[in-house]
Amino acid sequence: xxxxxxxxxxxxxxxxxxxxxxxxxxxxxxxxxxxxxxxxxxxxxxxxxxxxxxxxxxxxxxxxxxxxxxxxxxxxxxxxxxxxxxxxxxxxxxxxxxxxxxxxxxxxxxxxxxxxxxxxxxxxxxxxxxxxxxxxxxxxxxxxxxxxxxxxxxxxxxxxxxxxxxxxxxxxxxxxxxxxxxxxxxxxxxxxxxxxxxxxxxxxxxxxxxxxxxxxxxxxxxxx
Amino acid sequence: xxxxxxxxxxxxxxxxxxxxxxxxxxxxxxxxxxxxxxxxxxxxxxxxxxxxxxxxxxxxxxxxxxxxxxxxxxxxxxxxxxxxxxxxxxxxxxxxxxxxxxxxxxxxxxxxxxxxxxxxxxxxxxxxxxxxxxxxxxxxxxxxxxxxxxxxxxxxxxxxxxxxxxxxxxxxxxxxxxxxxxxxxxxxxxxxxxxxxxxxxxxxxxxxxxxxxxxxxxxxxxxx
DNA sequence: GGAATAGTGTCTCTCAGACACTATGAC
DNA sequence: GTCATAGTGTCTGAGAGACACTATTCC
Numbered sequence: 001x002x003x004x005x006x007x008x009x010x011x012x013x014x015x016x017x018x019x020x021x022x023x024x025x026x027x028x029x030x031x032x033x034x035x036x037x038x039x040x041x042x043x044x045x046x047x048x049x050x051x052x053x054x055x056x057x058x059x060x061x062x063x064x065x066x067x068x069x070x071x072x073x074x075x076x077x078x079x080x081x082x083x084x085x086x087x088x089x090x091x092x093x094x095x096x097x098x099x100x101x102x103x104x105x106x107x108x109x110x111x112x113x114x115x116x117x118x119x120x121x122x123x124x125x126x127x128x129x130x131x132x133x134x135x136x137x138x139x140x141x142x143x144x145x146x147x148x149x150x151x152x153x154x155x156x157x158x159x160x161x162x163x164x165x166x167x168x169x170x171x172x173x174x175x176x177x178x179x180x181x182x183x184x185x186x187x188x189x190x191x192x193x194x195x196x197x198x199x200x201x202x203x204x205x206x207x208x209x210x211x212x213x214x215x216x217x218x219x220x221x222x223x224x
Numbered sequence: 225x226x227x228x229x230x231x232x233x234x235x236x237x238x239x240x241x242x243x244x245x246x247x248x249x250x251x252x253x254x255x256x257x258x259x260x261x262x263x264x265x266x267x268x269x270x271x272x273x274x275x276x277x278x279x280x281x282x283x284x285x286x287x288x289x290x291x292x293x294x295x296x297x298x299x300x301x302x303x304x305x306x307x308x309x310x311x312x313x314x315x316x317x318x319x320x321x322x323x324x325x326x327x328x329x330x331x332x333x334x335x336x337x338x339x340x341x342x343x344x345x346x347x348x349x350x351x352x353x354x355x356x357x358x359x360x361x362x363x364x365x366x367x368x369x370x371x372x373x374x375x376x377x378x379x380x381x382x383x384x385x386x387x388x389x390x391x392x393x394x395x396x397x398x399x400x401x402x403x404x405x406x407x408x409x410x411x412x413x414x415x416x417x418x419x420x421x422x423x424x425x426x427x428x429x430x431x432x433x434x435x436x437x438x439x440x441x442x443x444x445x446x447x448x
Numbered sequence: 449g450g451a452a453t454a455g456t457g458t459c460t461c462t463c464a465g466a467c468a469c470t471a472t473g474a475c
Numbered sequence: 476g477t478c479a480t481a482g483t484g485t486c487t488g489a490g491a492g493a494c495a496c497t498a499t500t501c502c
Contacts, residue, residue, distance in 0.1 A: 004273045004274070004275065004276070005276050005277075006230040006231070006232060006233055006274075006276075007230070007233045007274055007276055008230060009230055009231045009233060009308070009319055049228045050228070050230075050231055050308065050317070050319075051228065052228070052229050052230075052231055052310070052316070052317035053229075055310070056309060056310050056311075057308055057309035057310065058306065058308035058309070058319065079305060079306065081303060082282065082303065082306040082319075082321045084233070084274065084281055084282035084321055085280060085281035085282070086276070086279070086280050086281065087280075092276070093274070093276035095233055095274075095282065095306075095319060095321065097306045097308055097319065160481085161481085161482085162480075162481070162482095176464085176465085177464075177465050177466065177467085178481095178482090179464095179465085179466085179467085179482085179483075179484095180463085180464050180465060180466090182481095182482075182483090183463085183464085184463085184464080187463090198473095199481095201473070201474085201479085201480070201481090202474080202479090202480095203473080203474045203475065203478075203479065203480090204472080204473060204474070204478075204479040204480035204481075205471070205472040205473045205474090205479075205480050205481045205482085206472080206473060206480090206481080207480080207481055207482085208481085208482090384454085385454085385455085386453075386454070386455095400491085400492085401491075401492050401493065401494085402454095402455090403455085403456075403457095403491095403492085403493085403494085404490085404491050404492060404493090406454095406455075406456090407490080407491085408490085408491080411490090422500095423454095425452085425453070425454090425500075425501085426452090426453095426501080427451075427452065427453085427500075427501045427502065428451075428452040428453035428454075428499080428500060428501070429452075429453050429454045429455085429498070429499040429500045429501090430453090430454080430499080430500065431453080431454055431455085432454085432455090
C-alpha cells in the first residue's frame with residue numbers, strides 16, 4: 001500500500017551576486033555547464049540529488065552543492081519554490097526544491113572550470129526548467145528588495161550608505177530618491193554605523209561605514 | 225552514478241476556512257484522523273503520496289487529495305513551502321511539498337468521517353511536523369492579508385464591504401479603522417460592485433454587494 | 449420616531465518624493 | 476580655491492488613523 005514509485009528528488013540553487021565593477025549594473029547568476037546527459041553541454045543551475053545518507057535536510061543539500069561544486073559559503077540562503085512535475089526532467093517525474101542565495105561580490109574568488117557568472121539580463125537557453133526557476137528567483141529578490149534588508153547580503157561585512165543605495169538600485173532596476181532611501185533605511189534600523197570608520201574614496205568626502213545589525217533578514221513594517 | 229536512493233515524496237494541504245457563525249472569530253484548519261501507522265489515530269493535515277502515474281505536477285497532487293479525501297474544489301491554492309528532511313517521517317527521508325488553500329465558509333458542506341474543522345487557536349498535537357506546517361501557513365496567510373486580496377477567497381461569490389472587513393479582521397486578529405479599510409480596498413480596485421444588488425440585513429441598512437474583479441490574487445502597491 | 453448598521457467628511461500625523469542646500473574630503 | 480561625493484532641511488502631496496457625522500433600512 002505505502003510503496004509508490006518515488007519521483008527523483010533534487011535541489012537547485014540560484015546563486016546571485018553583483019559584478020565587482022560598479023560600472024556594470026544588475027544582478028548576475030551562477031551557471032555551470034552540464035557534463036552529463038540530459039542537456040549535456042547546456043548551462044544549468046548548480047544542483048544535485050538529495051543524498052539521503054548525507055543530508056539532514058534540503059537546505060543541507062543546497063549548502064553541500066554550493067560548497068562541493070563551487071567552494072562557496074553563502075551568508076544568505078532561502079528556499080524559493082519547489083518544481084515538481086512529470087515533464088521537467090526527461091528521466092522521469094522529478095521534484096526540484098529550489099533555493100536562492102546571495103553572495104557578496106568580493107567573495108567571487110576563483111570559479112571552477114565550467115562555472116561562470118551570467119548577467120540576468122542576458123541569460124542563455126538553460127537546461128530543464130531552470131529559466132523558469134531563475135525568473136521566479138528574480139521576482140522574489142526584486143520583491144523582497146522593496147520591503148527587506150535582502151540586498152544588503154550582496155555586500156561585504158561593512159559598506160557605506162551610498163553603496164547600499166547602489167545595490168538596491170541595481171537589484172530594483174530603478175533609482176528612488178537617495179534622501180528618502182537614507183531616511184527609510186535609517187528608520188528601519190537594520191544597519192548600525194561602525195564608529196569612527198569611513199570609506200576611502202578616491203577624491204571626495206569619505207562616507208560612514210555601516211554593518212548589518214544582525215545576520216538575519218529584516219522585513220520592513222507594513223500596515224494594511 | 226545517477227541512481228541514488230530516493231526520498232519519499234508527499235504533498236500536504238493546509239485548508240483554511242472561517243466558521244459560518246460570525247460569532248466565532250478566527251480561522252479554522254481542516255484535520256483528518258490518521259487511519260494508518262505512523263501516527264495512527266493522530267490528527268494530521270490531509271495529504272498523500274505523489275502518484276507519478278496520475279499527477280502531472282504537485283499542484284495536481286494537492287487538488288487530487290482535496291477532491292478525493294474531502295470532495296472539495298478550492299478557489300485558491302498556493303504552494304507554501306517544502307519540508308524535506310531525514311527526521312520528519314519515521315519511515316525515512318521524506319519531502320512534503322506543502323500547499324495551503326482557502327475555502328469559503330458556505331462550501332463547508334458535509335465532511336467525511338474522521339475529518340473536522342479545528343480553530344487555529346486550539347490546535348491539538350498533530351502527526352509528523354504538521355504543527356510547523358500549519359504555523360508557517362498561518363504566517364503566510366496573515367502576512368498576505370496585509371498586502372493582498374487573499375482573505376477575499378474565504379467569502380463566496382458576492383459579499384459586502386462590512387463582510388470583507390470582518391474577514392480581514394478575523395484573519396489579522398486586529399481591527400483597523402473601518403473607514404480607512406474601505407478607502408484602501410476601494411483604491412486597490414480588486415472588487416467591483418454588483419450593480420443594484422444589496423445585502424438582506426435583519427434590521428438595518430442593506431449593504432452594497434461586491435464581487436472579485438478577477439479570480440487571481442491581487443497584491444497591493446508597495447514602494448520602498 | 450428609535451435601533452442598527454452602511455457609508456462619508458475632515459482633521460492630523462507620518463512619510464515618500466523632489467530638490468535645494470550644506471559638509472568634508474582630495475587636489 | 477574647485478571638484479566630487481556625503482549628508483541634511485524643508486516643502487508638498489498622498490494616505491493611514493481617529494472619529495464625528497450623515498444615510499437607509501426595519502421595527
